[in-house]
Amino acid sequence: MRRQVRPAAVAAAAVVLLALPAGISDPFTLRLLTVTAMYATLGIAWNILGGYAGQLSIGHSIFFGLGAYTSTLLFLRLGWNPWIGLLAGMAVAAAAAVLVGFPCFLLKGHYFVIATAVLAESLTVLFTAWDAVGSAMGLQLPVLASSLAAFQFHRSKAPYYYIALGMLALALAVAAAVERSKLGYCLKAIREDEAAAMSLAIDVRRYKLVAIAVSAALTAMAGTFYAQFVLFVDPPSVLSLSLSVLIALVPILGGIGTLWGPVLGAAVLIPLSELSRIWLSGSGRTLDLIAYGGLIMAIAVWRPMGLLGRPRREEPGGPRV
């Protein structure tokens, strides 16, 4: 049922996306595009575990936060270049993912979902109380002269946009490779029926661990990017439960388990949430949260397989999950 996206269409879209900063002078729109590309990357990363392998995580802020904190701490304490920090963050997150996955993959369904949330909350509490990582105050990165090597750009924010596009392209390439590889087929087999997959001699545990490690590494990459983009990390901004939910929601809205679903999901959800925050949440009121929650419920009810996914078959009563 996966829709075929023609290479020509992809190339045309890439050209338009690359040319966009030339036509956009206003910083808000550029920032919005950058953040949208970042969330598309995060959605693709989540999708590798949640979509292909069917392991729903609402703890992905763990990996985003580890990416952001690792590169920031390495720079502040040891003076490491943030690009090295980015790779280090990916490695730390992948290692953490295996540590998380090892016990959590013993769990199924709701047990797994809650376990990921509980681990993410524990990490938030620890980081909020832990002085060595800035505790609740957070960590501030010093402002340096703009350069690619320093991973900081001040006069024009266009380089951030291009880096975000690069991350998106990399994530898409990884996801496409996973989809076509033995790994992808094994993950889907696990999602559809774990017992059947096991009976086909698929090492379920190992494939799930590979999926979560890849997913975590890509998520951490976006985490480092975010830290360099805003030059500040603290638990609420990089480790919160709402971030985990948003990361999962991007592919769920666009089409869970599809290659382009997360891109579509981010393109719809992120501008919508940024704009509704501006239009609806004046004077500290929170109509935007109500609209956001309402949207999530509407997706769950009417398009559970997302915008790209097949519409739901009517099964009155339905099977119990």
Next chain:
Amino acid sequence: MAETALQLLLNGVFVGLTLSLIASGLSLVYGVMNIVNFAHGEFLMLAMYATLVLYQRAGLDPLAALPLTVLLLFGLGRLTYGALVRRVLGAPAHAQIFGTFGLMIALQGAAQFVWGADYYAIPTSSVAGRLVLGRLVVGLPQLAAGLGALGGMVALWLLLERTRLGRALRATAQDRDAAALLGIDTDRMYGLAWGLGAACVAVSGTLLATHYYIFPRVGAVFTLVAFAAVALGGFGSIPGAFVAGLVIGLVEVTAGYLASSVLKYVFAYAIYLLVVIVRPQGLLGRW
């Protein structure tokens, strides 16, 4: 030393009883229909605000407001089932999970929209004050909340075990199709489970409002801890939720005293992970 231990025990029991009832409501819904309600804590939050409004606008004491909030939340739970949960029953797991997640976010937003992000408290009520027994101190609001929660759990248990309705509810939980064949309106039972689940937190929330701050995100604090209690007791087991609530209450209070009050929830979370991995059926679980 002995007095400190006894004091911690007392505090833990009162915290634990409140938690037990919250967990019972969550466990009931899960036991009957295998759906986890991520907005359970938000029901608690709404019960607290309802108590606050009745207190501020009508001058109603929290104890007098209790029957009203229970009815209100029962209706809200029933409505949530009819308007949201019934429509995702046949949907994939992620739609069920995110359905109630959306409700959680919307309810938090709605509370902040109506009441703002300020912290409220109900300073005076018929249960204000404290009881001094030698060197031990018992807050009357905590005592009332603990006894109220105990009463709520006994009522729930009697309803489930000693009435026709309760038997129909348990039959639906065991085998929906078989129950339907016997003429039980399983859809009504599902709605009833949601109503009862919300009514449980109405009791907890109303009595909690006498000694706990009321703010839009107050429910989030309790939801994850309630999950830990539900897992420890065994998903779907009401007596399990009772025991587990007490255990977690004691652990929380002790950890808060010995380590730090910030880290006390981490211990509750650790209990969750330990239980679901080592003994997934919980202490008193049926499966």
